[in-house]
Amino acid sequence: MSELLTINGLTKRFGGLTAVNAVSFSVAQGEVVGLLGPNGSGKTTVMNMISGHLPPTGGTIALGDQMISGLAPNRIALKGIGRTFQLVRGLPSLTVAENVIASLAFGRRKLWGEAARKEALQRLDEVGLAHRADQSAQDLTYIDQKRMELARALAAEPEVLLLDEWLAGLNPTELKTGIELIRSIQTRGVTVLMVEHVMDAIRALCGRCVVMNAGRKIADGPTATALSDREVITAYLGDVHA
Amino acid sequence: MIRLLSPAIFLAVVAALAYVPFVADSYGVTLGIGMLGYVTLATAWALFSGPTRYVSLATVAFFGIGAYTVAVFSETIPYPLLLVTAGAIGLGVAVVVGFSTLRLAGVYFVIFTFGLAELIRQLVTWYEVNMAGTLGRYIFLPVTPEGIYWQLLALATITFLISWWIGRSRIGLALKVIGDDEVVAAHCGIDIARVKLALFAISSVIITLVGAIQAPRWTYVEPVIAFNPTISFLTLIMALLGGANRLMGPILGAVPLFLLFEWLSANFPNHYSIILGLVFIAIVFVLPRGVLAFAEENWKRWRRTTPENLPAVAE
Numbered sequence: 132m133s134e135l136l137t138i139n140g141l142t143k144r145f146g147g148l149t150a151v152n153a154v155s156f157s158v159a160q161g162e163v164v165g166l167l168g169p170n171g172s173g174k175t176t177v178m179n180m181i182s183g184h185l186p187p188t189g190g191t192i193a194l195g196d197q198m199i200s201g202l203a204p205n206r207i208a209l210k211g212i213g214r215t216f217q218l219v220r221g222l223p224s225l226t227v228a229e230n231v232i233a234s235l236a237f238g239r240r241k242l243w244g245e246a247a248r249k250e251a252l253q254r255l256d257e258v259g260l261a262h263r264a265d266q267s268a269q270d271l272t273y274i275d276q277k278r279m280e281l282a283r284a285l286a287a288e289p290e291v292l293l294l295d296e297w298l299a300g301l302n303p304t305e306l307k308t309g310i311e312l313i314r315s316i317q318t319r320g321v322t323v324l325m326v327e328h329v330m331d332a333i334r335a336l337c338g339r340c341v342v343m344n345a346g347r348k349i350a351d352g353p354t355a356t357a358l359s360d361r362e363v364i365t366a367y368l369g370d371v372h373a
Numbered sequence: 374m375i376r377l378l379s380p381a382i383f384l385a386v387v388a389a390l391a392y393v394p395f396v397a398d399s400y401g402v403t404l405g406i407g408m409l410g411y412v413t414l415a416t417a418w419a420l421f422s423g424p425t426r427y428v429s430l431a432t433v434a435f436f437g438i439g440a441y442t443v444a445v446f447s448e449t450i451p452y453p454l455l456l457v458t459a460g461a462i463g464l465g466v467a468v469v470v471g472f473s474t475l476r477l478a479g480v481y482f483v484i485f486t487f488g489l490a491e492l493i494r495q496l497v498t499w500y501e502v503n504m505a506g507t508l509g510r511y512i513f514l515p516v517t518p519e520g521i522y523w524q525l526l527a528l529a530t531i532t533f534l535i536s537w538w539i540g541r542s543r544i545g546l547a548l549k550v551i552g553d554d555e556v557v558a559a560h561c562g563i564d565i566a567r568v569k570l571a572l573f574a575i576s577s578v579i580i581t582l583v584g585a586i587q588a589p590r591w592t593y594v595e596p597v598i599a600f601n602p603t604i605s606f607l608t609l610i611m612a613l614l615g616g617a618n619r620l621m622g623p624i625l626g627a628v629p630l631f632l633l634f635e636w637l638s639a640n641f642p643n644h645y646s647i648i649l650g651l652v653f654i655a656i657v658f659v660l661p662r663g664v665l666a667f668a669e670e671n672w673k674r675w676r677r678t679t680p681e682n683l684p685a686v687a688e
């Protein structure tokens with residue numbers, strides 16, 4: 132398998148705090164990889180560095196054979212990395228369709244006008260939100276906002292999709308729909324790196340997991356193996372259980 | 374039908390305004406110049422500050438640059454070129470200022486732009502006193518009040534059309550996204566700095582031209598007149614009153630407020646500043662998002678509560 136996303140020695144320091152410490156892993160084309168770890172272990176910081184929201188203190192990130200670490204987020208987006216945010220970020224003054232058009236108009240395809248509108252409706256339909264296309268984005272429920280954010284990220288047709296706790300806060304029915312949605316993204320050949328706490332979803336979706344604790348990578352392997360790793364159990368539950 | 378109607382109305386309004394100097398007396402033309410000046414200033418201000426929500430108090434910096442360019446070069450550069458020169462200087466300053474400030478956000482940007490206007494005023498004063506050996510300058514240009522009126526009308530029309538075009542274009546959407554959430558904007562692939570710089574430059578050049586076109590009206594300028602901060606505040610409050618996010622907003626704010634201030638300064642010359650301040654406070658408290666938004670919300674609420682629009686229960 133060819134590696135699509137390669138992270139090497141990635142480090143982020145905030146003053147004296149090392150949030151991410153020399154983390155290296157890679158994601159192959161078409162893979163769905165889970166990025167796990169207890170709260171504060173540095174998962175979101177890793178995601179933020181990949182998407183360009185935060186510049187790394189050290190280390191490199193490569194997409195295919197292109198170095199993307201240190202680039203501005205708009206440049207990274209144009210190279211083919213899409214994302215959702217841990218706390219949903221809709222664009223409240225726009226309609227739902229316009230939220231998706233935003234990523235079509237300025238992304239890699241530069242769609243505008245009728246073509247963009249048509250494409251946006253199609254993307255909204257994929258996440259089951261086409262009937263709300265002309266509503267204001269601020270009137271959506273939480274799950275619908277998450278759907279809209281996913282449609283916006285997918286509209287850019289990213290090669291790598293970063294999902295930051297996209298399934299968090301959903302009820303069991305919504306969770307099932309959500310898992311199906313991510314699976315359908317995978318079958319389209321999009322590579323996914325997801326930060327997630329919902330274990331059912333991880334087992335259902337991720338072939339492989341990278342586990343972090345206190346800024347370091349402590350496990351990397353097939354999901355079942357990684358989750359039963361001694362150090363991983365210690366990190367989550369403490370020494371007694373390991 | 375509406376597609377044809379709006380341009381027709383627009384043309385009719387412009388034509389009617391262009392005809393005004395033929396029927397109005399000299400006071401009418403003066404009033405028209407002031408009104409068109411503020412309509413253009415408020416629309417140009419809202420072009421950048423409306424969608425991005427970057428409140429700029431640098432209006433008078435560019436306005437003054439325009440006026441001073443005309444004052445300094447009025448005897449060396451022929452008239453139409455004079456406006457081009459002023460626009461070019463305004464553009465140059467806007468690009469330099471834009472590059473250095475657009476990373477600032479919120480209140481820091483407001484304070485910076487206010488400081489910028491003062492800085493330029495002090496620099497001009499210093500130059501005039503120490504280098505040119507004079508504080509004031511006379512402007513003798515063969516431009517009639519009617520000529521100024523028509524130039525301002527042309528500039529106002531162009532500004533309005535630019536604002537209309539931006540509202541429908543890709544860059545307009547980019548501005549709205551930036552105004553909502555800069556992080557999302559960047560992740561959508563928008564080059565935030567470039568979009569903001571472009572809009573700031575367009576807005577600043579228009580404001581510079583307003584100053585340049587109006588300058589011959591004064592005959593005599595000095596920094597205190599050309600860089601009077603009240604111009605920045607008036608522009609801001611006019612755009613806010615109408616609603617800075619809508620095409621017609623700045624116009625609807627500028628016309629009544631200009632007339633109000635004109636009346637106030639004629640009838641209460643000693644209390645003008647006090648009343649002005651009270652009006653500012655009233656607008657911010659009562660209509661924080663502008664008349665248009667206010668009217669729209671109440672219209673919706675009124676429609677929702679009228680009985681005939683309730684679902685027919687009796688069936």
